[in-house]
Amino acid sequence: MTEFEYIHWLRGKTPSDPRVPVGPGDDCAVVAGASGEPWLVTTDMLLDGVHFVLEQTEPRRIGRKAMAVNLSDIAAMAGRPVAAVVSVGLPRQAPANLAEELFLGLREKADEFQTAIVGGDTNSWDGRLTLSVTLLGQTGPAGAILRSGAKAGDWLLVTGPLGGSILGKHLDFTPRVREGLLLSQMATLHAMIDISDGLAADANHLAEESGCGIVLKADAVPIAPAAYQLQDGQTPLEHALSDGEDFELLFALPPEHAQRLLELQPLAETTLTCVGECIEEKGLFLQEGQTRRALPALGFVHALGR
Amino acid sequence: MTEFEYIHWLRGKTPSDPRVPVGPGDDCAVVAGASGEPWLVTTDMLLDGVHFVLEQTEPRRIGRKAMAVNLSDIAAMAGRPVAAVVSVGLPRQAPANLAEELFLGLREKADEFQTAIVGGDTNSWDGRLTLSVTLLGQTGPAGAILRSGAKAGDWLLVTGPLGGSILGKHLDFTPRVREGLLLSQMATLHAMIDISDGLAADANHLAEESGCGIVLKADAVPIAPAAYQLQDGQTPLEHALSDGEDFELLFALPPEHAQRLLELQPLAETTLTCVGECIEEKGLFLQEGQTRRALPALGFVHALGR
Numbered sequence: 255m256t257e258f259e260y261i262h263w264l265r266g267k268t269p270s271d272p273r274v275p276v277g278p279g280d281d282c283a284v285v286a287g288a289s290g291e292p293w294l295v296t297t298d299m300l301l302d303g304v305h306f307v308l309e310q311t312e313p314r315r316i317g318r319k320a321m322a323v324n325l326s327d328i329a330a331m332a333g334r335p336v337a338a339v340v341s342v343g344l345p346r347q348a349p350a351n352l353a354e355e356l357f358l359g360l361r362e363k364a365d366e367f368q369t370a371i372v373g374g375d376t377n378s379w380d381g382r383l384t385l386s387v388t389l390l391g392q393t394g395p396a397g398a399i400l401r402s403g404a405k406a407g408d409w410l411l412v413t414g415p416l417g418g419s420i421l422g423k424h425l426d427f428t429p430r431v432r433e434g435l436l437l438s439q440m441a442t443l444h445a446m447i448d449i450s451d452g453l454a455a456d457a458n459h460l461a462e463e464s465g466c467g468i469v470l471k472a473d474a475v476p477i478a479p480a481a482y483q484l485q486d487g488q489t490p491l492e493h494a495l496s497d498g499e500d501f502e503l504l505f506a507l508p509p510e511h512a513q514r515l516l517e518l519q520p521l522a523e524t525t526l527t528c529v530g531e532c533i534e535e536k537g538l539f540l541q542e543g544q545t546r547r548a549l550p551a552l553g554f555v556h557a558l559g560r
Numbered sequence: 561m562t563e564f565e566y567i568h569w570l571r572g573k574t575p576s577d578p579r580v581p582v583g584p585g586d587d588c589a590v591v592a593g594a595s596g597e598p599w600l601v602t603t604d605m606l607l608d609g610v611h612f613v614l615e616q617t618e619p620r621r622i623g624r625k626a627m628a629v630n631l632s633d634i635a636a637m638a639g640r641p642v643a644a645v646v647s648v649g650l651p652r653q654a655p656a657n658l659a660e661e662l663f664l665g666l667r668e669k670a671d672e673f674q675t676a677i678v679g680g681d682t683n684s685w686d687g688r689l690t691l692s693v694t695l696l697g698q699t700g701p702a703g704a705i706l707r708s709g710a711k712a713g714d715w716l717l718v719t720g721p722l723g724g725s726i727l728g729k730h731l732d733f734t735p736r737v738r739e740g741l742l743l744s745q746m747a748t749l750h751a752m753i754d755i756s757d758g759l760a761a762d763a764n765h766l767a768e769e770s771g772c773g774i775v776l777k778a779d780a781v782p783i784a785p786a787a788y789q790l791q792d793g794q795t796p797l798e799h800a801l802s803d804g805e806d807f808e809l810l811f812a813l814p815p816e817h818a819q820r821l822l823e824l825q826p827l828a829e830t831t832l833t834c835v836g837e838c839i840e841e842k843g844l845f846l847q848e849g850q851t852r853r854a855l856p857a858l859g860f861v862h863a864l865g866r
Contacts (some may be wrong), residue, residue, distance in 0.1 A: 260682055267667065271676045273642055283678035285643045287698055289597040295678060297694055299647035301685040304782055334581055337591045337658075341605035341692040351564055361573065370577045372589035372601060379607040386647040388603055388694035392593050404671040422800055 278465070280401050281330035282391070282449060294391040294398065296327035302382040306425065308345075313352050315425045316385070317359020323450070324389035325429035327499045329435035330448040332399040332438035333391040335367050335431060342363040343384040356385065367431050395436035404445035404464035404506035408532040411512055414524040417451050419481025423501035433521050434503055439510035440520060449502050454495045456504055457530070458538045458551035464506070464542055470495070470530040470549065472542040494547040495540075496552035506532055585769070586707050587754060588697070589638035600704065602633035602695040610686040612731065614651075619658050621731045622691070623665020629756070630695040631673055631735035632807045636754040638705040638744035639655035641673050641737060646680040649690040662691065667811035675735050702744035710751035710812035714838040717818055720830040722810040723761050723799035724786025730805035734864040738807055739827050746826060747817035756809050760801045761837070762810055764844045764857035770812070776801070776836040776855065778848040801846075812838055 259280060268277050274424040275292060276284035282294040300320045302308045306315070323340065328335045338359060344353055353376060364371055369389070404410075413430050430448070437443060445464055449456045453475065461468040472491060478500075481493035488496075502524075507515075517554055530541070567585060574583050582590035582852065583600060585837050588600040606626045608614045614622070627644065634641045646666055650659055659682060670677055675695070710716075719826055738752070743749060750768055755762045769773040778797060784806075787799035794802075808830075815822075836847070846855040 263660070264663060264680070266679075267663070268677060274676045274678050278675070278679045283643070283645065285676075285678060285696060286601065287597050287642070288594045291593050291595040291597055293593065293599065293696070295643065295645055295694075295696065297645040297647045297679060297691060297692070298681045299690075300651045300684055301690075303687065304683060304685045336593070337589070337601065339589070339601055339603040339694055341603045342607055343690055343695075354569070357570060357573070363832045370580045370591075371570075371574060372591060373584045373603060374570070377605055377607055377610060379610045379688075381607060381609065381690065382685075384605075384607075384649055384687065384690045386603075386605060386681075386692035386694075388601075388645055388692075390591060390601065390696075396705070422843070424855050447586060451860055459838075466693055521673045 259493055271556040276398060276400065281327040282333065284398050292393050292398065294331050294333045295330055295388065295391060296324055297321045297386060297500045299384065301384050302516040305370045308383050311425065313355035314359035316317055317356040318363045318525040319425050320387050321360045321363035321386050322427060322429045324387045325363065325431055326448045328391040329429050329431040329434035330390055330446050332394045332396055332434045332446065333371040333437065334392045335389055336396055337370045337372045337390045338364060339372060339388050340468055341386045341469065342376050344378045344380060345383055346378050346380055351558065353465050366469040391485045394435045394438055399438055399443045399446040399448050400443050401460050404460055404532045406466050406532050406534040407509065408444055409509050409512035410468065410477055410504060410506050411515065411526050412476065412502050412504050412529050412534065413521065413526060415476040415478035416449065416500045416502060417490060417497045418484050421480040421483060422523060427501045428523065429501060430503045436520060439504065441507050441515055446503055446505040449500045449504055450498055452496045452498045456540060457550045460504065460506065461538060467533045467535045467537045467539065468547065469533055469539045469541050472540055474527065475529050476527045516520060537544040573622055575729040582704065582706065587633040588639065590704050590725060598704065600634055600635050600637050600639045600699060602630055603692060603694040604629045605690065605692040607690050614689050616675065617731065618728055619661035620665035620700055624669045625731050626691050626693050627628065627669035628733060628735045630634045630693045631669065631737055632754045633792045634695055634697040635735050635740035636752050636809060638700045638702055638749065638752065640677040640700060640738045640741065641695055641697045643676045643678045643696045644670060646693050648682050651689055652684050652686055654672040666832055672684060684724055689798065700741045705749045706743055706790060707751050707753050707769040710838045712772050712838050712840040713748055713815065714812040715815050715818035715834050716774065716810060716812050716836045716838065716856045717821065717832050718782065718808050718810050718833060718835050719827065721782040721784035722755065722806045722808060723796060723803045724790050725803055727789060727807045728788040729786065731862045733809060736809045742826060743811065747813050747827060750812045752811040755806045755810055758802045758804045758858060760855055761857045766810065766812065769817050773839040773843045774836055774853065775839055775845045775847050778846055780824055780833065780834050782815045782833045800854040807846045
């Protein structure tokens with residue numbers, strides 16, 4: 255069973271609940287209390303050897319990443335982060351100050367996005383470093399932007415170049431919180447997701463949730479310099495399509511809104527690029543010149559159990 | 561640095577924030593959105609070898625415990641649980657169905673307390689089993705009951721017998737959610753905490769947060785049968801005072817309210833017992849017959865780093 259099969263199985267076992275307008279399967283869940291005010295909730299766990307290598311990484315960067323990956327999920331809903339809780343399992347033989355340095359990294363990223371750290375659970379164990387952050391946020395003026403609203407004809411835009419994040423960006427990226435909020439106020443976003451599994455895999459999530467297909471245009475995908483530096487037999491385009499942890503936003507919107515954003519280029523820190531469009535025919539495709547072929551939804555997938 | 565020194569350090573680094581009426585250091589934090597509606601937030605991580613032993617425990621019980629320890633924190637605020645997110649790190653060599661069995665255990669406990677599981681993050685790694693649950697709840701009719709409101713003269717009551725939870729209760733307890741809500745409606749609770757670190761340690765937390773002292777009465781502490789079964793040189797009373805993970809509620813209230821609850825015994829599943837009282841003199845004490853002596857705040861404390 256893979257991560258996605260497991261999520262599918264989980265969703266099948268999750269009854270609908272009036273307090274949960276959006277349940278498992280999107281970047282955040284949406285929970286509403288007695289007042290009806292919606293809250294975004296997301297959680298991400300970082301594990302030594304999977305999301306970072308403790309021996310090779312300053313703990314403060316690990317702390318920053320743990321907060322930033324959650325901020326990116328709030329960004330993907332066009333939300334505002336409010337408060338975080340953090341649980342940590344520290345190796346018993348951890349270097350002095352590991353706990354403090356992790357926290358200072360968490361706080362740096364949290365402060366950058368006006369997020370309070372309101373609680374946590376700190377343990378030591380005979381195991382490797384594990385930390386889990388849960389982030390609460392509020393919806394922006396446009397409400398929660400889901401993965402499921404894309405329509406055939408929509409254009410697909412991305413907030414920055416992709417690929418090669420393993421060379422450093424996966425630890426030191428800026429979550430696109432400000433960008434998600436701004437874009438959702440400047441245009442009608444039909445669907446949005448952050449690119450954590452890879453462009454192809456996340457475009458595929460968006461297509462599946464929206465019940466449409468997606469064509470990515472090979473010559474339009476913005477490729478990060480880091481994707482050219484990797485010398486491992488994959489082309490830079492393959493890296494841009496399949497590398498995980500870029501944490502850029504991928505969003506679908508009507509062509510006229512997309513054109514306006516592409517002309518205005520309203521984001522201070524990055525450039526918007528159109529990478530494809532949504533189509534009626536279900537599936538994920540890559541357009542190379544005149545040729546359109548099915549594209550496997552490559553990306554990082556956790557295998558769970560045997 | 562111990563867990564508590566670390567929490568103290570964290571609290572010193574946490575600025576006050578109007579969106580966070582109650583920050584780190586209580587059983588839950590309280591977060592308020594634009595509408596002012598308060599939410600309780602708590603997180604607890606369970607680690608193989610610390611909170612359970614995977615090789616000796618059915619995964620479903622581990623799932624139940626992971627949800628129940630968080631429910632107990634909501635109970636300690638006299639709150640109502642609403643929604644949970646779960647992050648898991650599964651050992652790559654995990655037995656088949658570990659993920660499913662954990663989830664079914666989580667769901668059993670969540671269902672028992674009308675709690676939706678709204679999202680999560682599932683990973684596999686070359687490490688031991690780790691799972692972290694974050695629970696959101698709403699405050700009950702009496703508002704959030706904190707650790708910090710106890711006053712000299714208050715009596716201290718506990719919801720059940722203590723000690724020896726390692727023999728099984730630590731995995732299979734019933735979080736006192738219904739009891740916390742009912743008690744907070746029947747009496748004016750000045751302060752409440754769940755007993756996770758041990759009666760002495762948690763009474764000490766309550767005293768420190770409230771700025772008072774506490775006297776526990778040796779002959780009044782209700783001792784669980786399991787505390788008599790442990791043959792390890794500690795007396796049953798010592799187990800009841802220092803064993804962690806009983807997850808009963810300990811609360812402080814005016815004597816006349818306490819007397820009424822003790823007479824009525826309103827809880828269907830357990831018996832209320834008065835175990836001591838709050839005093840002006842700071843510190844934690846044990847009264848044995850005519851003798852009052854200082855009691856070390858024994859209990860399980862995580863040592864963090866070297």
